[in-house]
Amino acid sequence: MRQAPVFLTILLSISSLLLVSFIAAQLNGFFTIQNQGTVTSINISIYSDSACTEPLTAIHWGSIKVGETKTSMAYLRNEGTLAVTVTLSVGDWVPSASSGALSLTWDSENAQVEVGNVQPVVFSLKALNNNVTGFAFRTIVTGIET
Secondary structure, three states, rough: OOOOEEEEEEEEEOOOOOEOOOHHHOOOOOOOOOOOOOOEEEOOOEOOOOOOOOOOOOOOOOOOOOEEEEEEEEEEEOOOOOOOEEEEEEEEEEEOOHHHHEEEEEEEOOEEOOOOOOEEEEEEEOOOOOOOOOOHHHHHHEEEEO
16 A cells, blocks of 8 residues: 655745845945754755764855856765755845845755655755845745655
């Protein structure tokens, strides 16, 4: 008898209020975005190193120009008992205008991660415009039984 699909939700709490400063004279049109948070998961863990010994607790994006994309490497390990297909979503932007000013994506949409396997992932943050000076958001990685 086949069981109903099991949904595994990972909440990457990249949700600290991010402090962004814009100083035109010193940064020549640049603004700084710092991204910090706590990464938590259910049956899937995310690490900052390929040996999966250092849980990912913050992403520091540094300075980013409008139109520029910054990347951050991480490693997703399936610690559950079922193979999963992973997807990414982003929500709860603060302020809500941030969702139009920044875009977070990754290179592992619909990737299948077998039990015990490690999937390298690259998160990409792109500054679309400079309409915000600070933001917070939640990133949700969902694993669906495959």
